[in-house]
Amino acid sequence: MFKKVLIANRGEIALRIHRACKEMGIQTVAIHSTADANAMHVRMADERVCIGPPPASQSYLSVPYIIAACEITGADAIHPGYGFLSENATFVQIVEDHGITFIGPSAAHIRLMGDKITAKDTMKGLGVPCVPGSDGGVATLDEARKVAASIGYPVIVKATAGGGGRGMKLARAASDMETAFTTARSEAKAAFGNDEVYLEKYLGAPRHIEIQVFGDGKGGAVHLGERDCSLQRRHQKVFEEAPSPVIDAKTRAKIGKVCSDAIARIKYSGAGTIEFLYERGEFYFIEMNTRLQVEHPVTEAIYDVDIVQEQIRVAAGHKMSFTQDDLVPNGHAIECRINAEKLPGFQPSPGRIATYYAPGGLGVRMDSAIYDGYTIPPYYDSLIGKLIVHARTRDLALARLRRALSELVVDGIDTTTPLFHALLDEPDIQKGKYTIHWLEEWLARETQ
Known part of the structure; x- marks a missing residue:
């Protein structure tokens, strides 16, 4: 069993992980930004390491600082909680390359399911029922219109990367497609650095x-x-x-x-x-x-x-x-x-x-x-x-x-x-x- 787990998160989920570890006799390391110096999980953890200023990009998303915190404290595993780096395959690979265990699935499985088109194709092959939609990414407005016509309106245009409702736009009729397609792509690019989108049948009352x-x-x-x-x-x-x-x-x-x-x-x-x-x-x-x-x-x-x-x-x-x-x-x-x-x-x-x-x-x-x-x-x-x-x-x-x-x-x-x-x-x-x-x-x- 692990001797020491670094909790790469904050708030209620960080405290939740700390409590699970303590019941298992595992020591915990809390990382935190300067804004979270007085956070409950920081106060309760066995060790704590400040890894940066308040912006998440400079603290909770800083892979080098998190790895350094593991090395400084001797943590042999990292629990990512949810959000932040929990579904970042590159982070998982770096963690494993440093001889630290990532408490979660492999980088390969995170990549597989992180792209919605690949995930859908994989699940289809595994016998999981899927929403009717495009076979892959849709690159042009004309292609989007053809796919929508084949599966029937309304349709939803979705970013292949990311989540949280960003890069998702509804086209109830053909007249909505241009706005939905261009807006979804621009939102996806801004939020995830990837403007690829795909189409799915929009279900009325699921x-x-x-x-x-x-x-x-x-x-x-x-x-x-x-x-x-x-x-x-x-x-x-x-x-x-x-x-x-x-x-x-x-x-x-x-x-x-x-x-x-x-x-x-x-x-x-x-x-x-x-x-x-x-x-x-x-x-x-x-x-x-x-x-x-x-x-x-x-x-x-x-x-x-x-x-x-x-x-x-x-x-x-x-x-x-x-x-x-x-x-x-x-x-x-x-x-x-x-x-x-x-x-x-x-x-x-x-x-x-x-x-x-x-x-x-x-x-x-x-x-x-x-x-x-x-x-x-x-x-x-x-x-x-x-x-x-x-x-x-x-x-x-x-x-x-x-x-x-x-x-x-x-x-x-x-x-x-x-x-x-x-x-x-x-x-x-x-x-x-x-x-x-x-x-x-x-x-x-x-x-x-």
């Missing part, structure tokens, strides 16, 4: 269903059911639950086996998530995330596993601690992402937290790295915490979530907590009847 998979790197793999992440704003997930209100046990087992078989065939190692659009009983692959997901706690709750510890265990060369037969879901779990943002416009709201009180009680988990007096810096993502609840049924989980939200106190800044109070009053949310468009349509009505 849900976003993702399957959590885990591989041992030797041809063994399991799935841990699905998460429903359909409540989204600008392609960013807001509210996640497991299991999905619309997936039954038979469907879960079927699509789960397709996904676990696929990653077993490529000898994938560690945690991964295969994401689908789901409509009228059909799954359509959209991408695979080769890392830990923000919403992993809802899966941990219903399967009673620690996914981060499992990542560490497998990266260290050990067998997975569970088999598919061991993985039986229990109850229902829901996660709300609490952001430091001012409603209704969702403007970032950094600043000093005057008072913080985390909700508790049976079935309540709060993953956050904030505390009384902590100052949220303006340089990074606005996520400040994840409130997760678990109960025997979905109705009980919703009731528990309502109670937990009423206990949560974050004074001194604005947060998105009121959004979830409002959502829980909506009949569609109570019944689980929503699609990936539901939240934006609801927000548009509420702000009129």
Whole structure:
């Protein structure tokens, strides 16, 4: 087992990794920018190394400084969390070239799934159902128009690199194609340095269903059911639950086996998530995330596993601690992402937290790295915490979530907590009847 793990991240996920390591008897190293000198994970880690000024490009994305921190402290492994360098194949290769273990999949698998066209082609070959679309990148507007005409409008133009909703534009009709195509390419170039795009059929009212998979790197793999992440704003997930209100046990087992078989065939190692659009009983692959997901706690709750510890265990060369037969879901779990943002416009709201009180009680988990007096810096993502609840049924989980939200106190800044109070009053949310468009349509009505 590793003796010392460097945590190449910040915020709640850095603290989450630290806690997993400490339970396994592993020492931790926190890297941080000058803006995060007083961050909770920095205060709790066994060792800490400042690697640069506030901009992420000069600190959390600085590969030479991160490698130097490993060498200075003697860390024998790096956990990247999510975001930053977690899906950067070049970083993984450099880490391995320095004799340090990367806690995650291989550079080859990150590259394979990092390009959406290659990922789609690979998944097709592995028997995973995919969204109808172009066979590869679309280089010209004329070509885009021909592809769109063949698969039928509406279509969505997507960047082959990156994610987070950037480089994605909808063309509802032929008259929209020129604007969608040119805008998607320019956004992709600016965000990812790669303006290649491809086309997919746009589904009218799908849900976003993702399957959590885990591989041992030797041809063994399991799935841990699905998460429903359909409540989204600008392609960013807001509210996640497991299991999905619309997936039954038979469907879960079927699509789960397709996904676990696929990653077993490529000898994938560690945690991964295969994401689908789901409509009228059909799954359509959209991408695979080769890392830990923000919403992993809802899966941990219903399967009673620690996914981060499992990542560490497998990266260290050990067998997975569970088999598919061991993985039986229990109850229902829901996660709300609490952001430091001012409603209704969702403007970032950094600043000093005057008072913080985390909700508790049976079935309540709060993953956050904030505390009384902590100052949220303006340089990074606005996520400040994840409130997760678990109960025997979905109705009980919703009731528990309502109670937990009423206990949560974050004074001194604005947060998105009121959004979830409002959502829980909506009949569609109570019944689980929503699609990936539901939240934006609801927000548009509420702000009129």
